[in-house]
Amino acid sequence: MLGSNCRVRLDLANGDSALYPVKKLGSLMRQMGYSKPALLGNTVKGTGYVPLKVEIARRAVHYGCNISTDDILITNGCIEAISLSLRATTQPGDVVAVESPCYFVLLQMLHNLNLRVIEVEAGQEGYVNVAKLNGLFQRKAVQVFLTLCNINNPLGKSIPNEQKAYIARQADENDVVIIEDDIFGDTAFGERRPFPMRAFSPNAILCSGFSKTVAPGIRIGWVHSVNYMRKIASLKYTSTMGTSVLSQAAVAELLRSGGYDAHLRKLRRELARQISAMLQSVLREFPAGTRVSDPEVGYVLWVEMPAQALNVRALFLKARNAGIGIAPGHMFATDQRYDHCFRLNAGFGWNDEVEQAIRQLAQWCQLSLTEPQD
Numbered sequence: 001m002l003g004s005n006c007r008v009r010l011d012l013a014n015g016d017s018a019l020y021p022v023k024k025l026g027s028l029m030r031q032m033g034y035s036k037p038a039l040l041g042n043t044v045k046g047t048g049y050v051p052l053k054v055e056i057a058r059r060a061v062h063y064g065c066n067i068s069t070d071d072i073l074i075t076n077g078c079i080e081a082i083s084l085s086l087r088a089t090t091q092p093g094d095v096v097a098v099e100s101p102c103y104f105v106l107l108q109m110l111h112n113l114n115l116r117v118i119e120v121e122a123g124q125e126g127y128v129n130v131a132k133l134n135g136l137f138q139r140k141a142v143q144v145f146l147t148l149c150n151i152n153n154p155l156g157k158s159i160p161n162e163q164k165a166y167i168a169r170q171a172d173e174n175d176v177v178i179i180e181d182d183i184f185g186d187t188a189f190g191e192r193r194p195f196p197m198r199a200f201s202p203n204a205i206l207c208s209g210f211s212k213t214v215a216p217g218i219r220i221g222w223v224h225s226v227n228y229m230r231k232i233a234s235l236k237y238t239s240t241m242g243t244s245v246l247s248q249a250a251v252a253e254l255l256r257s258g259g260y261d262a263h264l265r266k267l268r269r270e271l272a273r274q275i276s277a278m279l280q281s282v283l284r285e286f287p288a289g290t291r292v293s294d295p296e297v298g299y300v301l302w303v304e305m306p307a308q309a310l311n312v313r314a315l316f317l318k319a320r321n322a323g324i325g326i327a328p329g330h331m332f333a334t335d336q337r338y339d340h341c342f343r344l345n346a347g348f349g350w351n352d353e354v355e356q357a358i359r360q361l362a363q364w365c366q367l368s369l370t371e372p373q374d
């Protein structure tokens with residue numbers, strides 16, 4: 001998938017560059033590169049550019065987290081933040097609970113770190129089955145709960161606050177470490193940005209970043225932990241040492257200058273519009289019985305075909321050959337349970353080409369339901 005040259009990018013979980021303030025960011029980088037040559041000329045030391053950490057801590061207050069800049073480390077994207085957090089809190093062979101379906105990069109990461117995984121399926125509401133999760137905690141069956149509790153990828157739902165508070169309390173009581181990936185939290189289209197788990201327990205490790213809100217290519221993420229910061233900082237030092245300071249400075253300035261909130265409002269509106277257009281089209285075009293998620297926004301839709309008839313691997317290959325990228329369901333689990341599902345990305349706008357691609361996928365799905373599978 002990474003190497004394929006798709007015309008219609010329904011496989012990713014981000015958007016067209018027109019969605020992001022990339023011109024502003026480019027101009028900030030140019031200005032700062034000239035006016036502060038030390039940003040590029042000096043050795044990268046410490047856990048990150050302090051003005052960026054100040055902005056992150058300032059914004060965190062609005063979503064219920066009072067965090068010290070000493071407990072924040074800037075990373076190369078949110079993925080590095082999660083990887084460092086897992087390495088700091090686990091030993092090979094430990095067991096990690098994840099929400100199912102689970103963002104496939106996390107499953108691959110757990111595999112590469114020699115961690116075992118227990119997948120806890122979402123209930124009807126679209127978020128993790130809390131009773132099952134709690135059972136695992138109480139039986140001491142897992143060491144870590146790795147969660148996308150806000151705008152889950154791929155289901156697009158957030159765990160309600162009362163449930164988050166309950167999960168956080170149970171995790172603390174049973175010595176389970178919570179690591180949360182809150183990368184989509186700022187894209188939630190509601191009256192209030194949803195709180196992360198960290199708002200309910202100081203022990204939760206909070207990972208996030210700016211790839212889904214500021215620019216997918218900027219590669220600036222961060223991790224906050226009260227208990228594991230020394231270990232995380234040591235692991236960062238011996239893996240990627242530091243994160244580009246010029247990029248950090250440009251993001252810091254964007255946040256500081258006040259344009260970020262206005263940009264977020266626009267981004268959320270646009271994503272909600274694009275998601276809604278794609279959702280309507282899937283409901284219209286796909287065979288009866290197809291189920292589709294109703295995300296609180298973010299970028300993606302999760303499509304579930306009727307019965308187990310769909311061979312999603314075959315659909316993926318057919319689509320790729322026609323220049324249409326989709327994220328096939330089998331990547332979101334360690335077994336076959338999502339072989340009749342796939343994820344679609346609405347981030348690249350709603351236009352004739354995308355509409356036509358949805359129609360084409362729907363036709364193939366219809367055929368796969370009427371033809372015998374090989």
Ligand SMILES: Cc1ncc(COP(=O)(O)O)c(C=O)c1O
Pocket residue numbers: 013014076077078079080103148153181183208209210211219220221
């Ligand atoms: C849930 C989730 N976490 C993390 C990432 C990657 O974050 P970053 O690009 O900041 O490393 C993605 C990208 O799609 C994602 O969907």
